[in-house]
Amino acid sequence: MHILAIDTATAATSVAVVDSGGSVRCESQVIDARRHAEAIAPLIRDVLAEARVDASAIDLVACGVGPGPFTGLRVGIATGVAIAEGRGIPVVGACSLDVIARRAVRDYPGSATVLTRARRAELCWAAYDEHAQRLAGPLIRSENDLDIHGTAVGDAGPVDVVMYPQALDLADLVAERLAGGETLPGSVELPEEGARESGAATADILHDRVRRGLLLLPARPLYLRRPDAVVPASMGGGA
Known part of the structure; x- marks a missing residue:
């Protein structure tokens, strides 16, 4: 099985192609918080070329779903979903903090705390044990309220x-969870994009899966805040 993986939840735009047998492992990354949209298509093209894998051979798309800043995060997810829908193949999400934790405990044995930018002088926070199992989070925390x-x-x-x-x-995270028996969250009923209350409802569904320890998530942005903007009552937003 060939997996195309994409993450744009931080300043990095990262793309990889792997196969479940381990014979193909190609990755490329650009670190620039303002260039996700410009970087992603060339990265996908170059990684596929380096791996000598045709786009038609991709069996599954994996997207990092954050948490992260709104604009950059949606670039990767929208691209991954478009590729999957265009090819009629599954797309799955995973928490980007979980992805960082895997490398952290491998490179620096022991427990780890993952901190990423959330803006408004706040951080996305999650704590992990020495096996990269999440102990707490993800949450939004201020720099003055961090447990490391x-x-x-x-x-x-x-x-x-x-x-x-x-x-x-x-x-690797997605492949391991699938091999371990965790199923793709394709049966999760998500509200339509743009529907009233869809953002809050989707957040509740994603957070419920995270709380239950499920690492494979729907390919929708994992926001840790409720939307600031609300629909005015005069436009049908209710009382």
């Missing part, structure tokens, strides 16, 4: 090591 367990990694706040989610780790 083990090595702090990520791209914001008081980190010991700067680290971004890498698409190879995302692909």
